[in-house]
Amino acid sequence: MQPLGLSIGVWVNALLTLCILSFLYKDNPFFRFAESLFAGMSLGYYIGIVTVQTLQPNLIQPLSETFFGNYNYLLLIPMALGIMLYFRYIPRISWLARIALAVYIGYYVGVLMMQKIHGQVLPQTRDTIMPVTTGGIGALWNLVVIIGVFSVLVYFYFSVEHKGVVGKVSRVGIWFLMVSFGASFGYTIMARISLLMGRFSFLVNNWIRPMFGS
């Protein structure tokens, strides 16, 4: 057995993994320690990555190296807006944070609107217009898709009471949704198992086996 042959990093990795997995038995101080460490270090990671990958190359460097070149002085505007976001924690000037928030939210809702209409509604609707009388068995499947899309949209239309014809169509929509949720459930199982496999694979192949020299 060669426990000291493994690096400290592997040991820390393995022990933290076991701390989290211990929650499966019951809540305990090891899990809570690891959980708190994770929360803190993740936030610290955000600070580091934002500073190194965005603020330094896109703001600090252009301002410090060529302030007037390439209109870099205009970067003071987003810098000021970014700092103003933190004024919300200073009661006397917290109203200034709303200005920065207005720009930030305004930009993203503007982009999102075009993204949703142009990138989702139009292409998805366009692709739903398909032939249903020509193309053999493909036409039948096209009809299935068209009925599915239409009935699901009727189900989500809550401005009209779901009874009579609308009720029957929305019921078909529910069946399509159940098939989709079943498929999503199956895929979700696969995703969760993959995560488990990853950790167990590390414990077996990177920690236990090397410890025993295999």
Added chain:
Amino acid sequence: MNLKKLLYIDRRIIYLVVAIGALIPIIRPIGLPVVPTEPVIGLFDKLQSLSPGDAVIISYDYGPSSEPELNPMSAAILRHCFHRDIRVIIMAIFPLGGVNMAIRQLERVTGEFEDLEYGTDFVNLGYKDGGQAPMKAMAVSIREVFPNDVDGNDTASMPIMSKVQNYDDVKVVISLATGIIGEWWADLVNAQFDVPVAVGCTAVSAPKYYAFLRSNQMIAVLGGLRGASEYEELLRRNFEWAREVYSDPDEMKQSATTGMDVQSIIHVIIIAFIIFGNVMYFATGKEKGR
């Protein structure tokens, strides 16, 4: 036998069964075969259709929580690109770990190639904040969004970036994504700038992306570990180098194909749980005279 006790069995016993089911194939791999499907073949064919020197963007939009599914996919795609002399531009939009996933994967794969040159054959531009903001800005100039690479080196001086100004010079964007970012590449970058987009996603996101696949907003969807194993299978079927790489025992431990063994066992266990749980439920109902 007390059926009610079986129905409400301590959940830790269920956890134990799952843990044993996961450990067995890790200790003794089975090696079950996988059949590639159309959504995955789409990306393989696209990369096969590219010429040496063409450029692709691979965006690492995932973190450690999606590693087991997306790392094998990433390695397979990188190997495919490098063997075909396709130039690879790596970037990350996902804040919690995307850039570190990219660094790790590049280290893993580029070590297999002796003649790859950083800055000429591939570059890691690192992470950028803002989500849709840098994605939109890259349509004009990728260098302006990423003036430095991940290590702080000037991208303007790199040969690969002199040939790739913006999306017009990129043949396909491959997003390895967790959550909503894969969708942004399709409904923003593909919709507004007409760049082919392929998404390698966690299995959780895959069902939704079939709608984008049908409307040709995505040319391919690699869903989870199964998608990764299908891509590995496509490489093995078509290239001798892939058969050599994936027969190495160390590589096999990290490959998606080995991971599918665990998937297979656990899926069977869970299906058995569902069926057994329902049988018990209806049986206890009959006991009560329901």
Added chain:
Amino acid sequence: MRRTIPLVLTFLVGMYPIFAFFVPHATVSGVNQWLDKALVIVAAFALPLGVVNLVGMNLEKIKQRRAGWPYAIVLLAGLAVMAYFGVIGVIKGDTGFHPTFEVLFESMVSPLQATMFSLLAFYVASAAYRAFRARNVEATILLVAAIIVMMGRIPFGDMLTGGRMTPLSEWIMNKPNAAAQRGIIIGAALGAASMSIRVILGIERTYLGKSRD
């Protein structure tokens, strides 16, 4: 005034990307491009915004010795160490990540995050046994679809059914599933677009917070 200016700004900044989408004039596009680059920087400042709140909450917890206060020390210590190694390079004028930052990520943050999410596999298995019941027609449809898709995703499915499970599973994904997802996508997209209009026009103002002015 303190609410009017932000509302006007939201309208102007929100309308601009929409306006620029339809007007391909060079000046209009130029301003739009600058806006894209500027928001990269604003977003960088926004990402750690929650850190200030969290630090304050945890310091208060430690000060008042509330339940679980030792863990608040662990959280703050982890944050401080990681943030220190994240910014120290920039302060010194270096570029790229500090080596310790990367080591801490690989050996601590990465396994912690991965393992935290891997617990879900156990919960999903427990839920499958204890909660998923074919109580009615809809639940039965869901369970049958789930079982077919799960069998179709693993090699066993094809081995047991002579290769039929994968095509059946793919048919479910490409037809009924895609149809339902498309309905959800269209519905959700219309909802998001209408919410965007409401925010731009100032009808929806909750993002500005409560008015104390």
